[in-house]
Amino acid sequence: MNYWLIKSEASCYGIDDLKKDKKTSWEGVRNYQARNFMTQGMKVGDKILFYHSIGSDKTPAGVYGVARVARGAHADETQFDRKDEHYDPKAIKPKASNTGKVIWQCVDVAFVSKWKHPVTLAEIRLDPALSGMPLLAPGQRLSIMPVSEKHFNHILNLSQS
Secondary structure, three states, X not given: OOEEEEEEOXXXXXXXXXXXXXXXXXXXXXXXXXXXXXXXXXXXXXXXXXXXXXXXXXXXXXXXXXXXXXXXXEEOHHHHOOXXXXXXXXXXXXXXXEOOEOOOEEEEEEEEEEEEEEEEHHHHHHOHHHOXXXXXXXXXXXXXXXXXXXXXXXXXXXXXX
């Protein structure tokens, strides 16, 4: 099993949205390294820390709950939709008559739990047990990143204290 952290702005798609929807395709990722994590690393059943990257004055940035990978990599349909902000004109939707050109992939994520109290970015930064976590690397802006089992479990424990 692998462990991951996915980032989203709460105002765009937060843990409450996932709780309501129960499952969603993690579409719109337009970074090749993050895409590669989805296609080459994420497997059904992997556990995910759900992180709100931009908080309001009432909701600080941090981990708000847990999700899991519910479906492996598949074509991100937003790349083919001219009306979608994630449209990619280089992508060609596969049809019976052609193989198309799928550039962007996504996985489906399913809701597991929302925590009563998030583990904030400030707490994560101050905790020596979480040093070396990719989230804390300078300039880290990926929306999907691997997390060690040790870091995953430590954050899970912090959420329960």
